[in-house]
Amino acid sequence: MSRVTLSRYLIEQTRSNNTPADLRFLIEVVARACKEISHAVSKGALGGVLGSMGTENVQGEVQKKLDVISNEILLEANEWGGHLAGMASEEMDNAYQIPGKYPKGAYLLVFDPLDGSSNIDVNVSVGTIFSVLRCPDQYLSQNDSLDEQAFLQPGTKQVCAGYAIYGPQTMLVLTLGNGVKGFTLDRELGSFVLTHDDIRIPETTAEFAINMSNSRHWEPPVSRYVEELLAGKEGPLGKDYNMRWVAAMVADVHRILTRGGLFMYPRDSREPSKPGKLRLMYEANPMSFIVEQAGGVSTNGIERILDIQPTSLHQRVAVYLGSKEEVDRVTAYHQG
Numbered sequence: 001m002s003r004v005t006l007s008r009y010l011i012e013q014t015r016s017n018n019t020p021a022d023l024r025f026l027i028e029v030v031a032r033a034c035k036e037i038s039h040a041v042s043k044g045a046l047g048g049v050l051g052s053m054g055t056e057n058v059q060g061e062v063q064k065k066l067d068v069i070s071n072e073i074l075l076e077a078n079e080w081g082g083h084l085a086g087m088a089s090e091e092m093d094n095a096y097q098i099p100g101k102y103p104k105g106a107y108l109l110v111f112d113p114l115d116g117s118s119n120i121d122v123n124v125s126v127g128t129i130f131s132v133l134r135c136p137d138q139y140l141s142q143n144d145s146l147d148e149q150a151f152l153q154p155g156t157k158q159v160c161a162g163y164a165i166y167g168p169q170t171m172l173v174l175t176l177g178n179g180v181k182g183f184t185l186d187r188e189l190g191s192f193v194l195t196h197d198d199i200r201i202p203e204t205t206a207e208f209a210i211n212m213s214n215s216r217h218w219e220p221p222v223s224r225y226v227e228e229l230l231a232g233k234e235g236p237l238g239k240d241y242n243m244r245w246v247a248a249m250v251a252d253v254h255r256i257l258t259r260g261g262l263f264m265y266p267r268d269s270r271e272p273s274k275p276g277k278l279r280l281m282y283e284a285n286p287m288s289f290i291v292e293q294a295g296g297v298s299t300n301g302i303e304r305i306l307d308i309q310p311t312s313l314h315q316r317v318a319v320y321l322g323s324k325e326e327v328d329r330v331t332a333y334h335q336g
């Protein structure tokens with residue numbers, strides 16, 4: 001049986017009019033950058049890439065060397081190809097302008113270059129998350145610098161979202177809005193090969209993911225729901241639940257796409273001005289697009305995440321995503 005590589009899959013999408021050629025090129029370049037990041041991550045101590053930079057990003061988080069390296073790899077790979085009007089990243093305060101010497105294109109690329117980077121030094125899975133939006137026409141001037149407003153579009157406007165996970169295998173999981181495909185990196189071929197043709201999240205689950213150490217800060221609906229989960233068979237939900245927490249959203253979401261489950265990062269009382277820890281534009285939106293395309297559900301406890309109108313590039317949001325039955329239940333607890 002001939003193997004379907006990412007390139008072949010994308011060419012077939014273009015032939016059937018699902019993917020314009022410039023979007024295909026953009027995804028190929030992002031995938032190539034992810035291969036390079038995978039390589040850097042896998043070198044670990046041998047490549048001198050572990051540890052911190054001694055700097056902080058705009059969120060006040062300590063930057064790991066690999067956060068900065070991965071950010072550079074994605075910027076350099078994507079700035080020259082002529083398919084982008086601009087980029088934005090967790091690691092940069094402001095939007096990245098395509099240098100004047102390169103042509104500009106129709107798309108915007110938003111990414112978290114290395115999600116879960118506190119896992120790097122302990123050799124646990126990390127990943128890259130990305131989202132592609134169309135740049136609205138009014139911002140498409142060749143000369144002016146790109147206004148940050150161009151990026152502030154709800155998640156429903158994404159034309160593509162994906163992540164690469166750097167774990168025991170490196171995988172690229174992708175949606176173009178017509179289902180979810182998973183590709184595994186064949187290191188001998190140097191290509192991503194289609195291995196998961198139609199990823200679906202089961203509607204029901206008996207597994208949840210949450211950072212329990214924050215429980216004293218949770219709001220009442222979350223405390224009630226997690227108490228019910230922990231009560232198991234004897235409680236109101238009538239079954240025993242298992243818990244997993246990798247502390248890298250990519251890895252937790254990947255598990256949910258593989259065998260179902262519920263991922264929660266609620267808003268809590270520690271910093272009332274910040275609704276949750278995760279970022280809307282380059283964590284919650286792309287993952288919500290993928291989860292919905294796999295038949296799952298994603299909300300902030302009140303509304304569908306993809307419907308939220310962003311107000312800033314690094315905006316935070318509460319996240320409940322995964323198997324429909326449990327996301328619907330915890331969302332209903334918030335609503336009433």
Ligand code: F6P
Nearest residue numbers: 115116117211247248249250278
């Ligand atoms: O980007 C933030 C992140 O690393 C996510 O990937 C992950 O789900 C979460 O933070 C882990 O948070 P905590 O440190 O509270 O376990």
